[in-house]
Amino acid sequence: MSTLTRPAKVATDSPARRTSPRRAGRRGAYKGLLFMLPFLLGFLATYVVPIGYAFSQSLYEKKGTGLGFGPTRVVYTGFANFASVLGDSAFWASMGRTLLFGAVQITVMLGIALLLALLLDGVAARAVRFFRAALLIPYVIPAVVSTLMWLFLYSPTGSPLLDIAERAGTQITFFGGLNTYLSLGNLLTWQGIGFNMILISASLQALPRELYEAARLDGAREWRIAWSIKVPNITGILVLTGMFSLISRLQLFGEPLIMRQIAPESINTDFTPMMEIYDKAFKVGDYQYAAAESLVLAVVTGILAFVFYRATNRKMS
Amino acid sequence: MSSVASGGGVRPSRRAVVLTTGLLVIFLLYSLAPTWFLIVSATKDQTDLYSTFGLWFSSNHLGDNLQDIWTYHDGVFVRWLGNSVLYSTLGAAGSTLISLAAGYGLSKFGFRGRGALFAVIVGASLLPSTLLAFPLYLVFSEIGITNTIWSVLIPYFINPFGVYLGKVYADSSVPTELMEAARIDGAGELRIFYAVALRLMSTGGITIFMLEFINIWNNFFLPLFMLNGERTFPVTLGLYSWLQQAQTARDMNTLVLTGSLLSIVPLAIFMFTLQKYWRSGILMGSLK
Numbered sequence: 001m002s003t004l005t006r007p008a009k010v011a012t013d014s015p016a017r018r019t020s021p022r023r024a025g026r027r028g029a030y031k032g033l034l035f036m037l038p039f040l041l042g043f044l045a046t047y048v049v050p051i052g053y054a055f056s057q058s059l060y061e062k063k064g065t066g067l068g069f070g071p072t073r074v075v076y077t078g079f080a081n082f083a084s085v086l087g088d089s090a091f092w093a094s095m096g097r098t099l100l101f102g103a104v105q106i107t108v109m110l111g112i113a114l115l116l117a118l119l120l121d122g123v124a125a126r127a128v129r130f131f132r133a134a135l136l137i138p139y140v141i142p143a144v145v146s147t148l149m150w151l152f153l154y155s156p157t158g159s160p161l162l163d164i165a166e167r168a169g170t171q172i173t174f175f176g177g178l179n180t181y182l183s184l185g186n187l188l189t190w191q192g193i194g195f196n197m198i199l200i201s202a203s204l205q206a207l208p209r210e211l212y213e214a215a216r217l218d219g220a221r222e223w224r225i226a227w228s229i230k231v232p233n234i235t236g237i238l239v240l241t242g243m244f245s246l247i248s249r250l251q252l253f254g255e256p257l258i259m260r261q262i263a264p265e266s267i268n269t270d271f272t273p274m275m276e277i278y279d280k281a282f283k284v285g286d287y288q289y290a291a292a293e294s295l296v297l298a299v300v301t302g303i304l305a306f307v308f309y310r311a312t313n314r315k316m317s
Numbered sequence: 318m319s320s321v322a323s324g325g326g327v328r329p330s331r332r333a334v335v336l337t338t339g340l341l342v343i344f345l346l347y348s349l350a351p352t353w354f355l356i357v358s359a360t361k362d363q364t365d366l367y368s369t370f371g372l373w374f375s376s377n378h379l380g381d382n383l384q385d386i387w388t389y390h391d392g393v394f395v396r397w398l399g400n401s402v403l404y405s406t407l408g409a410a411g412s413t414l415i416s417l418a419a420g421y422g423l424s425k426f427g428f429r430g431r432g433a434l435f436a437v438i439v440g441a442s443l444l445p446s447t448l449l450a451f452p453l454y455l456v457f458s459e460i461g462i463t464n465t466i467w468s469v470l471i472p473y474f475i476n477p478f479g480v481y482l483g484k485v486y487a488d489s490s491v492p493t494e495l496m497e498a499a500r501i502d503g504a505g506e507l508r509i510f511y512a513v514a515l516r517l518m519s520t521g522g523i524t525i526f527m528l529e530f531i532n533i534w535n536n537f538f539l540p541l542f543m544l545n546g547e548r549t550f551p552v553t554l555g556l557y558s559w560l561q562q563a564q565t566a567r568d569m570n571t572l573v574l575t576g577s578l579l580s581i582v583p584l585a586i587f588m589f590t591l592q593k594y595w596r597s598g599i600l601m602g603s604l605k
Binding site: 029030031032033034035036038039040042043045046047049050051053054057112115116119120122123131134135137138140141142143144145146148149150151152153157158159160161163190193194222247248250251253254258261274277278281282287290291294295297298301302305309 | 333337340341344345347348349351352354355358366367368370371372415416418419421422423425426427428429431434440441443444445447448449451452453454455456459471472474475477480506510534535537538541542553554556557560561570573574577580581584585588589
C-alpha cells in the first residue's frame with residue numbers, strides 16, 4: 001500500500017519527476033532482467049531446451065536391424081511417434097486408471113483432512129498444537145521411506161497387520177485386484193492427510209468468528225455450523241488442494257514403482273503414465289517414444305492445470 | 318481460540334467431546350503407527366523381524382544393525398547420507414539465491430513483458446518437475462553430464478515456485494523508498510540487493526531454503542533418471558537399490574528398515590527446528 005501512495009506525493013513535490021517512473025522503467029528494464037538472468041538462463045537450460053529437445057527427438061524413430069546387435073539407424077518419421085502415443089490404448093489406459101484412482105483417493109484424503117480440521121477447530125488451543133504436530137509427522141517422512149514402511153506392513157512375511165488380522169480370525173492380502181488400489185490409496189492418503197489438514201485449518205482460522213454467532217444464537221449445534229457455514233466458506237481451498245493433488249497424481253511414480261518390488265504381478269510396468277515412460281526409456285531403450293509420451297503427458301497435465309486454474313480463479317474472485 | 322468455548326456459554330455435550338477426542342486419537346494412531354513400526358523394526362535382527370510381533374520390541378539389536386549399516390559395502394550408506402546433505406544444502410542454497418534475485422528483479426523493476434514472464438513462471442511452477450525428468454535426461458546425456466553431481470544440482474537450482482515466493486516477499490518486505498534512498502546515497506544496484514534487500518527478505522529466504530531442502534531430500538525420480546553409479550546416490554535412491562538387491566541377493570530387510578529410520582533423522586531435526594518457516598511457505602503457496 002505504501003508503495004502506491006508514495007509516488008503521488010513525490011509527483012506533487014516536483015512536477016518534473018512525473019516522467020521519472022518511465023525513465024526508471026527503461027533503466028529498470030535491463031537491471032530487472034539482470035537480476036533475473038541466472039534464473040532465466042537456468043530456466044532456458046532446464047525447461048525450454050529439454051522440452052524442445054525432447055520434441056525434436058520424438059520426431060525420429062530408431063530402426064533396428066535384426067536382433068538389435070547390428071547398427072541401428074535413427075530416421076526422421078515426423079509425427080509418427082505422436083500418432084502411436086495417441087493411439088496407444090495401454091498409455092491412455094494407464095492415464096485413465098491413474099486419474100480415476102486419484103479422484104477417488106483424493107476425495108477420501110480431503111474428506112478425512114476436512115473432518116480433522118473441523119474437529120480441531122472446536123478443540124482447545126493446546127491440544128490443537130499437539131495434534132497438528134503429530135498428524136504432520138507422515139509429511140515429514142520422505143515418500144520413499146513411507147513407501148518402504150508400508151511395503152513392510154503389506155508384506156506377506158512379518159507384517160504386524162497380518163498378525164492382528166490372524167488373531168481376529170481373518171486372512172487379508174494387500175495386493176491383487178482392488179486391494180492393490182486400496183493399499184496404494186492408503187499409503188498416499190496417509191502421506192497427505194496432515195499436509196492438507198494444515199491448509200484447510202488455516203483457511204478455517206481465517207474465517208471471521210462472527211459468521212457463527214447468529215447461528216449459535218439461533219441454537220444451531222456445532223456440527224450444523226460446521227456443515228452449513230464453515231464448509232461452504234472454504235470450498236476455495238478444497239478445490240485448490242484437490243487440483244494440486246490430482247495434478248501430482250498424474251505424475252504418480254515412486255510409490256507404485258517401489259511397491260512393484262513385492263507385487264510385480266499386481267502392478268505392471270505401465271501402471272501409471274510415468275512408470276510407462278520410465279520403462280520405455282530405460283528398460284526398452286526407446287528414447288524417442290518415451291520423449292513423445294512425456295510431451296503428451298505434459299500437455300494433458302497443462303490442460304488439466306489450466307482448466308482448474310480458470311475454474312478456481314473464477315470461484316475466488 | 319476454542320470456538321466452542323467462545324460461543325457465549327454454549328458448552329459442548331459430553332458425548333461430543335468423547336466423539337471428537339476419540340476420532341482424533343484414532344487418526345493420531347493411524348499417523349504414528351507406521352513410524353512406530355519402523356522404530357521397533359530397527360531394533361530387531363533378521364529372525365525377530367519375521368517371528369515376533371511387529372509393533373513391539375524383542376531383544377535389542379539396534380547396535381548390530383547400525384554396525385552393519387556403517388560397514389556394508391565400505392560404508393556406502395554414510396556416503397549416501399552425505400550426498401543427500403550435499404545435494405540438499407547446495408541445491409537449496411543455490412535455488413534460494415537465484416529465486417530471491419529473480420523475485421526481486423520481477424518485483425522492483427518495471428520492464429516490458431514482466432507480466433507475461435510472471436505468468437510463465439507461475440505456469441511453470443504448476444508443471445510438476447517429474448515431467449521434465451526424462452527430457453532433462455535426454456539433454457544432459459547428450460552433453461555428457463549425467464551421473465555427475467551437476468545433473469541433479471542444476472535442475473534443483475531452478476525453482477519457479479521459489480521465484481514466485483521471492484517476488485511475494487520482495488513485494489511485501491522491501492520498500493521502494495529504501496532502494497531510492499540507497500541510490501541517492503550512491504549505492505550500486507548489486508550493493509543495494511545484497512546489503513539491503515537480501516537482509517530484508519531473509520525470512521522469505523529461509524522459507525524458500527527450507528521448502529527446497531525438504532523437496533531435494535525427498536526427491537527420488539530425478540536421481541533415479543540421472544545417476545547410475547552407487548557412489549553418487551542420495552539416500553532415497555540408495556534405499557531403493559537395497560530393496561531391489563533384497564529381492565535377488567541376500568535378505569537385506571534389516572538394513573533397509575534401519576537405513577530408512579536413519580534417513581529421516583536429519584530431515585526431522587531440520588524441519589522441527591525451523592517449522593514455522595516452511596509452514597508459512599506452504600500456506601503462502603496455497604494462497605497463490
